[in-house]
Amino acid sequence: ELEGSAVTMKAPDKFQLSQMYDILTAKLAARKVNVKCLEREEPQENVADAHQVVKVRQGIESDLARRLVKTVKDAKAKVQVAIQGDQLRVTGKKRDILQDVISLLKEEKVDMPLQFINFRD
Structure with missing residues (x-):
């Protein structure tokens, strides 16, 4: 059911x-x-x-989202990170920086699969 x-x-x-x-x-x-x-x-x-x-499970739980935001901010990447409901929004000027953040998040040990959407220039 x-x-x-x-x-x-x-x-x-x-x-x-x-x-x-x-x-x-x-x-x-x-x-x-x-x-x-x-x-x-x-x-x-x-x-x-x-x-x-x-x-x-759908979306990112708030504890996990805070941990991911802290990880990105500790990397000192020139991006802005915002928690939007059950998603994490990362904005930056250059595509290379965003790709670095994606690879950083993929390396992070998370018990839930992450999806990266709306990636554009």
């Missing part, structure tokens, strides 16, 4: 839940969705069946 950004999987036992999770990750990978953005909760099991909630 899909409820907003959470998927509830129901099966007769835990083994089938793990099989369903493997299928879900394979289907998402085929659609080029990184499976690092999935957050798996513990399976709940009762007499009749078992169910598990898998949440799909």
Whole structure:
């Protein structure tokens, strides 16, 4: 069942839940969705069946955004960094500086995949 950004999987036992999770990750990978953005909760099991909630994380959490802003500012790049909702906006005059910031953020150890959009001259 899909409820907003959470998927509830129901099966007769835990083994089938793990099989369903493997299928879900394979289907998402085929659609080029990184499976690092999935957050798996513990399976709940009762007499009749078992169910598990898998949440799909979207956007950057505020703690992670603050950490990324600090990383960019510590690098002393000539860019402006702003947190806009669940996104991080980096603006700069030169394309080379923006590419350096992108490579810096890719090297940062983040438990969530980062996407870079609207990159232009």
